[in-house]
Amino acid sequence: MSNALLLVLSAPSGCGKTTIVNRVMHNLPGLVFSVSHTTRQPRPGEVNGVHYHFVEGAVFSGIRNQQPTGFLEWAEVHGNMYGTSVEEVDKHQRAGCDVILDIDVQGAAQVRLRANPVTVFIAPPSLVELERRLRGRATENETTIAVRLNNARKELACVGAYDYLIVNDRLEDAVESLRSILIAERCRQRRAPDGQPMQWGV
């Protein structure tokens, strides 16, 4: 059994999750992002195996039907399938790397049923501030902003199911919090499956 961590990270759109994770990965070794499988077409610039594993619907279904492996979590969004394969996570953990999954609250709930992840939710200081940030991007139209705010409200209702909550008020603090959670969890003593704590190897 690998001691590598499985970190589930969720955040409403506009909370700065991508910036925070990229900064933490830049200065903390031993972390990798899990690459999801998807049935949607690659967009310009997207590379197979880097941004996604782009697969046919039949391949996706094949993985989904593998038991007990297959997908740790999967979902259909706008007619396309997305999923995190067990093999994708396992291969990194076997290599001793902690794996980060960037998934929403429904995906996180699925992973909790199958694995023992460390779960982190990144929240905005308030919905008012989130709206201000989304408008600040200038690339979002009114409809998109309304959809994102509505999704944020729904996702924030699930904060209590997460192990850790990072409120992204100051970016530097949020980066340090996520980095600290990873370092701390590496020091955390896991219980063995029989409930017995593990011993220091004298």
Place this chain on the structure above:
Amino acid sequence: MSNALLLVLSAPSGCGKTTIVNRVMHNLPGLVFSVSHTTRQPRPGEVNGVHYHFVEGAVFSGIRNQQPTGFLEWAEVHGNMYGTSVEEVDKHQRAGCDVILDIDVQGAAQVRLRANPVTVFIAPPSLVELERRLRGRATENETTIAVRLNNARKELACVGAYDYLIVNDRLEDAVESLRSILIAERCRQRRAPDGQPMQWGV
């Protein structure tokens, strides 16, 4: 109920605990050391209320008999009494500070029965390395070294009861680990007494 942490820190003598804690306290605000009560006489340079609360035996017994307050943990060592009072911890937590208790494995076990501490054990990389460090101090005679190593062996048997284990191999890493544990625990979502998670305040 205060959200401030109660951090229990244990380590065999010679593991670098004092150096690690002092460095963390130097660069992380909101941390205080709990000052213990003791019935022993002050040594030259020791200040009442700073190094210990120096009290008479009757005062110590009076605190010990207070229920349900009194001492979080206490012990008799070489005929002198030592204890951490509930009031000492409470006053700092009410002020919003996280409180660090520097106590041994027996003290930690007592605190776990009375409170909900975050517990951290600092271990040497090995007993061989601990012996090398104790000899390196040059102030310890052979008898003292033998006693310290024997105590270390006993204390290390209790590592599994702690939430976190920091192996002090490189000092800088150990300092960062303890600092990270504190920052992470400040982000950790506590369960309310009824078992319900707390909610993000929208």
